[in-house]
Amino acid sequence: MGGDRVTNTDGDTAPGDDASKRPNRRGNRRPTMEDVAARVGVSRALVSVVFRDAPGASPQTRARVLRAAEEIGYRPDVAARTLASSRSRVLGVMLTVHNAFHADLVEAVYTEAELVGYDVLLSAHARTRHTEKAVGALLGHRCEALILLGPETTTDFLGEVVERVPVVSVGPRFPGVHVDTVRTAEGRATRQALDHLGGLGHRDITHLDGGTGAGSAERRRAYRDWMRRRGLADRVRVLPGDHTESSGAEAAHRLLAEGRVPTALFASNDRSAIGFLDAITRAGVRVPEDISLVGFDDIPLARLAHIQLTTVRQDVQGLARAAVRAAIDRLASPDLPPRVSVLEPELVVRGTTAAPRAAGTC
C-alpha cells in the first residue's frame, strides 16, 4: 500500500535494443499487465478488459493497448488468469501416444476446441505411465473437462474423477458412471464391412480380434451375430489379437501354419489388418485374389497407394466435435443425464477386397 508500484521499464531506456539481443533475459521478469497499463497510461483493469475481449473499452484504447503489449512482448499468464477467474478454459485430453488414430483425433480436437475458445492440454498414457497418472496431471492443471481417448481404466477410478470434473470417453462406455460417451456405431460399422464381403460372395469370413482395445468387444459381438444370422455359425472363427501390427502378422502365420486360410478376414483395426496384409503377402498369398481383407479406423496408412486397405472409416472430425461439445454442454449443465453420441461409420472400399475365386472354398 505504501507508494506507487514501480514498473519494470528500467528507467526510460527503450526495452527493445540491447536487452532483447542477449539470450535468456529472464533477469528482466516477464512483462505483466501492469507494465502494459503503465506504458499506455491506463489502469490494469482496462488492459484486462482488452485482453478478455470484454466490452468497456473504446476502439482507440483497445488498439493502443494491443500495440503497447506487442511492443513489450506481453502475453497473458495462464496461471494468474486461471486463478483469478477460476476458469482455465482448458480441455484436457488423454491419449495413447503410440496410437495413430488418437493422433488424428487430437488434431481434430484442437480445431474444435479452438472454435469454442478452449485451449487443449495433452497428457499421454504410455507403457510407463498409467491412466491414473495422466489424468492426475490434467486435473492438477485445472482442466475444466477431460476427454479420454479410448481409456482403459476402472469404473471406480472414473467415478472418482467425474466427481471433480466432467469426463467424456471417446470409445469405451462406462455404465453406471456419470460420463458422457462418444463413439462410432461399432455394430453398424461391422455389419457394413461384413455386408460388403457377403455381397462379394464371401461366406468363409474370419475375424481378427482386438482384445481389450476400444470397440473390439462390440465388433466381435456384431461379427458373431452377423455370421449366425446368415446361417454361417459353423464358419465363425475369431483369431486372438490386440490392435497391433504384430498381432496381425501372427494371425497370418497362424492361418498359414494351419493351412486353413479363409476367403476373407475382417480385422478389428487397421494396424492389425496391415500387419496381416504384410505377412500374408510375403508368404505369397495374394490380396485380394486369394483373400479379401477389411480393416477398421481408416488411419492414414490405410490410404497409401501400396496398401489401399478397404476399411471402415470412423468419423474423426465428428467424434472430436461431439466430444468437445459434450464437454462444453456438461460444463454448462452438470446435471444432465449422461449422454451417448453415436456416430455413423462409413465403409471405404479400396483394393483389398474382391469376390472370392471359387464359391464355397474350404
Place this chain on the structure above:
Amino acid sequence: MGGDRVTNTDGDTAPGDDASKRPNRRGNRRPTMEDVAARVGVSRALVSVVFRDAPGASPQTRARVLRAAEEIGYRPDVAARTLASSRSRVLGVMLTVHNAFHADLVEAVYTEAELVGYDVLLSAHARTRHTEKAVGALLGHRCEALILLGPETTTDFLGEVVERVPVVSVGPRFPGVHVDTVRTAEGRATRQALDHLGGLGHRDITHLDGGTGAGSAERRRAYRDWMRRRGLADRVRVLPGDHTESSGAEAAHRLLAEGRVPTALFASNDRSAIGFLDAITRAGVRVPEDISLVGFDDIPLARLAHIQLTTVRQDVQGLARAAVRAAIDRLASPDLPPRVSVLEPELVVRGTTAAPRAAGTC
C-alpha cells in the same frame, strides 16, 4: 481483517457420504489449503510446508495434514502454486503427433522429467497447427523450459522464444540462436549403415532422401561423402522423399519403372524404408535377396517379425535424458554458451540386409 474466513465444510456434516455420491460436485468448490488447515487446526503456511516437503513441520503434524488432505480430497492447485512461486516445475514438449519416433521420445521424456521433479506438458504440431501456435500454448502455461522435437521453424522465431525461456532442440541445429541441441551423430550413423552395406559387398547403393525432415540433410551429406570416398561417386543417387511411408512406396515404383534397381537402398528413416519395403516386395522384388534395405530410427514397427528392418537405432532414452538435463542445466545457469549433445547411434542388423547376389550389378 473482518472476521474469520468460513471454510467449506458445510456445517458439521461429514463431507464423505452424501456429497461424494452425486456426480459433478462442482457446486462445492474444490478444497483448498485453507480447508485442510482448518480441519487439522494449523495454519495455511504449515500445510504448505508439508505439501512442499519443506523442513519445519513435525512428523506427527505432517501425518495429520496428509491424512486430512486425503480425507477431503485436497490436491494442490498448479496455477496458484505457479503464480506464487513463479516456478511452474513444468517442462513443455512440442511434438509432431503423427510421428512414432516422437512418441518414443515423449515416453522417455516423461520418465526423465519425473526424476528431476518436473511435470511435462505436451503440445502438438500438426497439419493445422503450426510450431508457433504449439509453442505459444506452452509459453502461456509458463513452462520453465521447452523441448522441441524435430522443430521445423525459423531462426527468427526461435530467437524470440529463447529470449523468454530456455529451449532445447532435439534434432535440428540452429546456429546463431541460443538454443541447446541434442542429436544423434547423424554422420556416424550414416557411415555405420553404409559400412555395413559396403562390408556385405554392396557398391550400388541408392539413398532415399528425407527432404526437410530432421537429420536428413546430414544423412544425405554423409551418404555423398561416403560414396565419394569409396570411389563410388558415379553410383551416387538420391531419390526424393520426405520421411513418410508413401514417399518410400513412390521411390520403389520409380525404381521399378526405370528398371534400374540398385543392390541396396539406404533410407533416411524407417517410415519411408517400410513404405519402400512394402511396395517393392509386392512387385515381386525380394528383400534382402534382390535388394538390401537399411532404415533409420528403429521405430517399434521396424522390430516386427514380418518386417525385421535393419536400421540405425537412435538412443531414445539417451536423447530424452540429455534434453531434460540440458533444460535443467540451463535453468540453473542461463548464461552458459549453447551446448550440443551428440549421442551415439547403434546399427541394428536384422533381416533386410544381405550380400548382393552378383557383384557389380547394374
Place this chain on the structure above:
DNA sequence: GCGCTCTACTAGAGCGCTCTAGTCTGAGCA
C-alpha cells in the same frame, strides 16, 4: 436546471498458493 442513461474507465478485493520474517515454546546451560 434536473435526473437519467450510457460509455469509458478505475479501485480494490480476491483467486490459492509460496515464502520471508517473524513469534512462541521448551530444552540446555551457566
Place this chain on the structure above:
DNA sequence: TGCTCAGACTAGAGCGCTCTAGTAGAGCGC
C-alpha cells in the same frame, strides 16, 4: 534465574490476473 537457541509454527505480503462496484463525464429529454 536469566540467557541462548533450535524447532515448530504463524502472519501477512505478494504472484498476475479477474471482476464487482463504483466514478466521471457526455448526451438527452423535459
